[in-house]
Amino acid sequence: AQSVTQLGSHVSVSEGALVLLRCNYSSSVPPYLFWYVQYPNQGLQLLLKYTTGATLVKGINGFEAEFKKSETSFHLTKPSAHMSDAAEYFCAVLTGGGNKLTFGTGTQLKVEL
Amino acid sequence: EPEVTQTPSHQVTQMGQEVILRCVPISNHLYFYWYRQILGQKVEFLVSFYNNEISEKSEIFDDQFSVERPDGSNFTLKIRSTKLEDSAMYFCASSPGQGYNSPLHFGNGTRLTVT
Numbered sequence: 001a002q003s004v005t006q007l008g009s010h011v012s013v014s015e016g017a018l019v020l021l022r023c024n025y026s027s028s029v030p031p032y033l034f035w036y037v038q039y040p041n042q043g044l045q046l047l048l049k050y051t052t053g054a055t056l057v058k059g060i061n062g063f064e065a066e067f068k069k070s071e072t073s074f075h076l077t078k079p080s081a082h083m084s085d086a087a088e089y090f091c092a093v094l095t096g097g098g099n100k101l102t103f104g105t106g107t108q109l110k111v112e113l
Numbered sequence: 114e115p116e117v118t119q120t121p122s123h124q125v126t127q128m129g130q131e132v133i134l135r136c137v138p139i140s141n142h143l144y145f146y147w148y149r150q151i152l153g154q155k156v157e158f159l160v161s162f163y164n165n166e167i168s169e170k171s172e173i174f175d176d177q178f179s180v181e182r183p184d185g186s187n188f189t190l191k192i193r194s195t196k197l198e199d200s201a202m203y204f205c206a207s208s209p210g211q212g213y214n215s216p217l218h219f220g221n222g223t224r225l226t227v228t
């Protein structure tokens with residue numbers, strides 16, 4: 001079965017610092033991977049996705065993620081954190097032939113002055 | 114940009130009562146989903162719906178749950194007899210098609226509290 005594991009349920013960074021949120025996947029087939037963000041009192045918003053092709057994927061709000069097959073990872077990064085990035089971030093993998101997503105447990109990002 | 118809308122944002126109900134959570138998917142989308150997130154836990158898939166029938170459901174989606182598209186715009190999740198453990202955030206989602214090129218669009222969720 002396909003799954004994702006997010007290391008670190010809470011990450012705290014200073015404004016302007018690098019953001020690194022970790023996600024590792026388990027899949028016997030080439031995975032389709034996603035990062036979603038949930039701002040307070042809002043729904044899940046797609047940040048970026050990896051399907052095939054280029055392994056470095058750019059998303060909205062300056063985020064990007066790199067698919068590394070050798071490390072079974074899909075970590076999310078942003079060079080410089082902004083206060084508005086404070087939210088919960090979810091890694092997910094597309095499971096089966098449809099649109100069923102299997103989510104990680106989420107990482108709460110806190111950005112401090 | 115079109116949005117998935119969910120009502121109400123917060124629902125409180127007593128154990129054993131029936132509850133209906135409502136969703137209006139994006140108008141040209143064909144696939145509809147319900148997910149839930151129990152506080153502190155993962156977002157979990159409940160059910161997917163296409164062409165007026167359930168296409169897939171999880172083991173969580175037992176006989177207490179049902180989904181319906183009563184008209185051309187609404188998509189509802191009914192819990193027949195709520196239990197304390199049904200307390201969670203319920204997310205509706207829709208997509209225009211299937212597969213990785215049709216990502217899910219989520220609503221803001223309905224927080225269900227069962228007392």
